Amino acid sequence: MKEDRFEALMRDAARTYRKPPQPDLDGMWSEIERETWGVVATTKPARIEARWLGTRASGWLAAATLVIGIGLGRASTMMKHDAAPAKQSEVAMASVSPVRQSDTAFDAPYNVETSQYLGQTAALLIALPSETRSGHPDDKFVGRAAELLTRTRLLLDSPAANDTQMRALLEDLELVLAQVVRLQNGQNGQDRTELDLINRALEQRDVIPRLRTAVADISAN
Amino acid sequence: MQHVTRPAVALQTAHRVSEPELIARVLAGDRIAARELYDAHSPRVFRLAFRLTGDADLAREFTQDTFVRAFSQLARFRGDSALSTWLHRVTVTVVANAMRKVKRFRERETSLEDVHPFAGSDSGVDPVLRDRLHRAIDALPEIYRTTVIMHDIEGYTHTEIAEVLGVAEGTCKSRLSQARAQLRAALSDLAPGELES
Numbered sequence: 001m002k003e004d005r006f007e008a009l010m011r012d013a014a015r016t017y018r019k020p021p022q023p024d025l026d027g028m029w030s031e032i033e034r035e036t037w038g039v040v041a042t043t044k045p046a047r048i049e050a051r052w053l054g055t056r057a058s059g060w061l062a063a064a065t066l067v068i069g070i071g072l073g074r075a076s077t078m079m080k081h082d083a084a085p086a087k088q089s090e091v092a093m094a095s096v097s098p099v100r101q102s103d104t105a106f107d108a109p110y111n112v113e114t115s116q117y118l119g120q121t122a123a124l125l126i127a128l129p130s131e132t133r134s135g136h137p138d139d140k141f142v143g144r145a146a147e148l149l150t151r152t153r154l155l156l157d158s159p160a161a162n163d164t165q166m167r168a169l170l171e172d173l174e175l176v177l178a179q180v181v182r183l184q185n186g187q188n189g190q191d192r193t194e195l196d197l198i199n200r201a202l203e204q205r206d207v208i209p210r211l212r213t214a215v216a217d218i219s220a221n
Numbered sequence: 222m223q224h225v226t227r228p229a230v231a232l233q234t235a236h237r238v239s240e241p242e243l244i245a246r247v248l249a250g251d252r253i254a255a256r257e258l259y260d261a262h263s264p265r266v267f268r269l270a271f272r273l274t275g276d277a278d279l280a281r282e283f284t285q286d287t288f289v290r291a292f293s294q295l296a297r298f299r300g301d302s303a304l305s306t307w308l309h310r311v312t313v314t315v316v317a318n319a320m321r322k323v324k325r326f327r328e329r330e331t332s333l334e335d336v337h338p339f340a341g342s343d344s345g346v347d348p349v350l351r352d353r354l355h356r357a358i359d360a361l362p363e364i365y366r367t368t369v370i371m372h373d374i375e376g377y378t379h380t381e382i383a384e385v386l387g388v389a390e391g392t393c394k395s396r397l398s399q400a401r402a403q404l405r406a407a408l409s410d411l412a413p414g415e416l417e418s
Binding site: 006008009010012014020021023025027029031032035036037119122126127212215216 | 250251252253255259263267271272275277281284285288292293346355374375401405
């Protein structure tokens with residue numbers, strides 16, 4: 001009896017003693033990524049800005065960064081084209097995978113942006129099952145998907161999509177992300193169907209393994 | 222190639238890669254694999270860090286430190302124990318080292334109401350007794366407190382705790398017994414004659 005009472009108290013303590021809050025997994029991950037690999041150099045300022053401007057504003061910031069990156073990339077393409085038109089056309093003729101075969105300076109603006117974009121998209125898609133376990137993702141998750149969808153479309157309209165494999169991957173991601181964004185407005189039953197469709201699309205198109213390969217390719221360059 | 226329609230967890234299982242393979246990929250520089258390891262282990266690491274500190278900001282910081290350190294030292298992980306055990310060992314070390322430096326923690330400890338949100342009063346436990354128990358756990362010597370938190374609060378086995386803390390299983394049991402005796406003593410005036418074993 002005495003022991004029972006103490007055990008009951010300890011069981012209660014397991015529920016009530018320093019009850020952990022929900023951790024901000026993505027926020028912690030950004031810091032870990034930055035400290036471990038020194039990547040996402042733009043992420044921290046963007047996150048600081050986000051505190052001032054709100055989540056929606058940070059989405060626009062990311063899109064703006066991408067537009068500037070694409071602008072720089074295009075400018076460098078034109079400059080390069082003007083400087084050596086013959087060589088450029090040879091490259092274009094011979095190139096099966098421009099991302100791999102063109103020089104680093106030419107690709108740098110796209111590679112940095114594409115690498116960050118692919119990493120963040122992979123993280124979002126990997127988190128999809130746990131986020132939708134309750135049948136409906138939260139607004140923050142859907143908001144992130146919407147932001148990534150915008151970036152997908154910008155990348156599709158950039159030289160980063162010249163590579164046929166990359167273009168195919170971006171098109172598949174556009175489809176999947178658009179489906180995730182649609183979850184926001186759906187009813188619970190509809191969401192289940194949508195989730196099945198998303199999962200089927202991911203499986204049939206091998207999206208996650210292709211994302212891995214693309215990130216590895218860009219990192220290798 | 223067969224495609225089966227499954228519920229939302231399908232993605233998780235369909236692309237599930239074994240942990241040793243994920244570790245190998247992380248060592249080869251694959252950040253997505255690193256994220257997968259992080260997703261699998263970070264919630265429990267955060268829980269442990271929070272239970273040990275009682276402070277969400279510190280728990281967040283120590284969780285980050287744990288993974289930064291783990292990824293930088295992953296090549297040293299030989300697989301003798303489970304990765305989770307290794308990570309929790311890093312967590313306990315990070316927390317213990319940092320807490321010695323965090324003087325202000327002592328001040329935080331005094332306002333327990335702020336950091337001990339109760340999960341509700343439906344368990345029939347006297348709130349005064351509960352609060353006294355929480356304070357008694359806080360007041361335990363660090364080695365006892367860590368053992369109580371891991372065993373009684375977070376549900377680790379003695380074997381796991383022994384591996385994480387690098388002590389013999391018997392030592393772990395003995396520490397728990399000592400800790401519980403101190404907790405009973407701390408509550409004895411509120412439940413006279415009831416809790417002495």
